[in-house]
Amino acid sequence: MSERTVFVLDVSSSMRGPKSQTLYSETMRCINRITDCNYADQSVRQNIVAAVPVNYKGWGTDIRAGIIEGLAALRRARLRTKGAKIFVATDGGHWCGNDDYVGDVLPDLIKSKVKVYCLAIGVSADHDLEKLATATGGQVFNLSRVDAESREMMARVMEAAMKEVITSKEMAEVVTHTVINEVVVINGNTYEIRVPIEADIGRNTQIHVRSEAINDIEVEITGPSGAVYSTTGGEITRRLDLKECVLFMDSTESGLWAIKVKTQTSGTVRVHLVVESNPTGTQAIGLQVFLRAPESKCPPIISCKLCKGNDPIVGAIVTATVDRPGGTHTDLPLNLYHNDGYYYAYFTDYSGAGRYNVSALAVNDGNNTTYHGAPVGQFRRQRVANSFQVMADFMPTQSPACDHFLQLLLSNQFGSMRINNITQSGAPTGPATKRSGSSLDSKVVLLSSKMKSLKSRLASNYYRTKLAVNGLQVSASEKSGLMNRLSTFDRFLTSVRETSTEEIDGYQHTLDDVNDKIRALRQLH
Template sequence: MSERTVFVLDVSGSMAGAKCGTLHLETVRFINRINDGNYVGIVLFTERAWSVHEVTMVTGQAVKKSLVQAVPVSAGGGTDIGAGIMEALAAFSRARVDTKGAKIFLATDGEDGRDHDYVDYVLPHLKNAQVKVYCLAIGVSADHRLERLAMGIGGQVFNLSRVDAESREMMARVMEAAMKEVITSKEMAEVVTHTVVNEIVVINGNTYETRVPIEADIGRNTQIHVRYEAINDLEVEITGPSGVVYSTTGGEIMKRLDLKECVLFMDSTQSGLCAIKVMAQTLGTVRAHLIVESNPTGAHAIGLQVFLRASEVNCPPIVSCKLCKGNDPIVGAIVTATVDRPGGTQTDLSLGLYHKEGYYYAYFTDYSGAGRYNVSALAVNDGNNTTYKGAPIGQFRRQRVANSFQVMADSMTTQLPDCDHFSQLLFSKQFGSMRINNTTQSGAPVGPAPKRSGSSLDSKVVLLSPEMRSLKSRLASSYYRTKLAVNGLQVSASDKSGLNNRLSTIERFLTSVRETSIEEIDGYQHTLDDANNEVMARRLTN
């Protein structure tokens, strides 16, 4: 069955500027890539709601053009989220499409202004229609009830913390990830698209270069996108694994000014390293959005999934990734989550705990206060230590922008559960669902876990000062860069193990929640500096 989606877009006064502009651009990009045969409608809301494009089957460029023309470019008024949801359901009804499995994409930056609880009102209607809602919470003031709305019907919430004009590419990155959740049509579900790169790259000194691995199990219908607000100021050159050079100046890479992107489509790509060079024709720092995606060439390609679980009374939030090739796990990879925190700061979390079914996970305790925490994940191979069915696996990279979890208080539990807690969640098929107000995704009530002897369920984190959080975050970034450099050395296993052992105390410190000091962080940085110097020396002698 075709996908049926209604966009419900907040155009209240607070959305004016970069937020509305970026949402407009990403919605237009979505419409341009959706397949024919799917249904799309657009609803806008302020203190009231109205349809600007009825739910219509996409049958070609003429329909896409009419949808694009309906996407808003300006904003003004109040906020009534409930009215937007109800108008979307009415739009489905007017189109006389089957609503079972249909989706609503809701984007808002504010609190619902009505006196009643709109979630209690709209949820029965959504459940009766069997429509899921995927929410994009824009900024720190976005309605705190969105999780209850989405999880009550099996949806998700994505979050944007930074929403200033300088963060357009970061906003677009999360918006695109959220919109991808609503275009998994039947034909698309049968052909999984693997994301190799999805990140914001910083161009200093006018040029950014990177090498991206394309392994033999992917390489079909490869797409490389470079997006930037002033796309005319960028030139892109891509050298494929076979040595063929593509460029914007040569015309092989399309520069689409309307979508503000440079894009290269390759039907078939040889395995190997793909070199990407982005050149800025302007002064100053440029932040561009780089995406590399590819379809599999066979039945089994490495896949990365991200699962989040909100905090409970006896457990901090859990961030987990499943890394498998077919049904078999990839063992020994480096998997790192980047968490966007309220206020716009980021922190890296090493998913250093491993479960035999292919899950890499960690408990998140690096709180910066109440709010939403959006997550992205990166998995790379760890040299000869990364294996598949017991044998070393070649170079690979997978990256995924995921959804968010919500922290409701400025201080939360830091007491870690028993070591078999994660296994118990998998066994009971609860992991991956979010708990809001002690309810699971299905809405069934859940009681607190029994108190364990010797544990403190009331343990609270003492929030670090902004200075200490910044220093610790900087140390974490340095640590992960050093870890990757060490694992990339062409030295004996024993030498590499010795270097990694010296770094292990830093990893334990980064995952702890105790108080720290500038002196302690400086000491760990000195250890990293020594390790980096040794890495450089080993490279020069090899």
């Protein structure tokens, strides 16, 4: 945890209702996660809780004053400002005093070496938050939907933003892997999901089931060996103040865990489900998310790095969910691949100007997912990331040359990398090895826009089919047979060479055959 963090929370009149209420609840959860070893004993935590605004208090938004007060708070506490963080949460634009509030506060922030992280709440949040975050090394998270029916979705992003802020470099070795972090809608009486916990994780596992309707739900969790934990039995703690049910386990049995949520009402219930666990060694599968805003000739890039230890996981299904301005969302298969473990795609499914927040899900696909050439067992990783901003007159739709992503890697644009042909200065020492996603011979005819669109649709269909195969309750041989039918898809979908409508139709025909077999097997079983 970072012991030098200041929260600057918007309490203007526009924050009234679900926005301020959800922000208050998530701030309480964040404070609850602070341990005594971070100079915050019970008395200190109580004082922090008392200082958090419960509801809106005034009119107008003064982001400049909030940041100046945040810096002053650090200095009053006589804390070293280098490496400290200020978390700014606001739903409006700065309209008090000088319009150029960024220019006013940025010199002091840079001199103090303080990073600013921002939570943009709603589509009217100040458009200059990115300037603050980028210049100081922070990030911007975004919430598009802020109505009463979206409390759990708001909480999901708020929690991710606050976790990013309170995690320090000093504690980077204490990794928490998120297996599930999603909001589910229960229209019937029961929702059930099976969650894989591998042997490489399973220490200090926490399962959280959160909901505004916490009084109307019961939770039952069953371990791989049949041990049952429930709210009715008392093993799962129900915390009404935080609107959540929690199961904490020091050590967790590896295998498939079943989580069942039962509702006591006939109406729709939304539940935020979180499963987190610490590693048992140094070889746990990790998921990182990297975003790059649009450039003049390049759409936004969404990239995930999936590794076990320092080495890549190959052949996994990685999908980004993008929350668009206006409250809609879209799924984007990250079906381009680089051998250092990066799954990526260029985003062009714009719904207008504004901020686009991203989350990512990585799952294995049976025998096709490998580590050092060997099959990887069942796993799941999910991560809520930050956002990129798109301007009204700046929505490029054409993907750049095929070596663009490699060049970004060579210039260290996507986090830590292990590329063999780089010296300490960052300059290539020789020709880059040709690999999927890297430079190709200039004579190769690249994909046309039409073929890119058709292949993207095929990739989405392929993703759904693989998930359906993984979910079949059949013998290993039957499932392996279906996977073998799909074994050529990854290479085809990640290729940037030109193809034809007939070739794509042939792959789709294979998917249709596999889906027919899936339906037949479901009827038999």
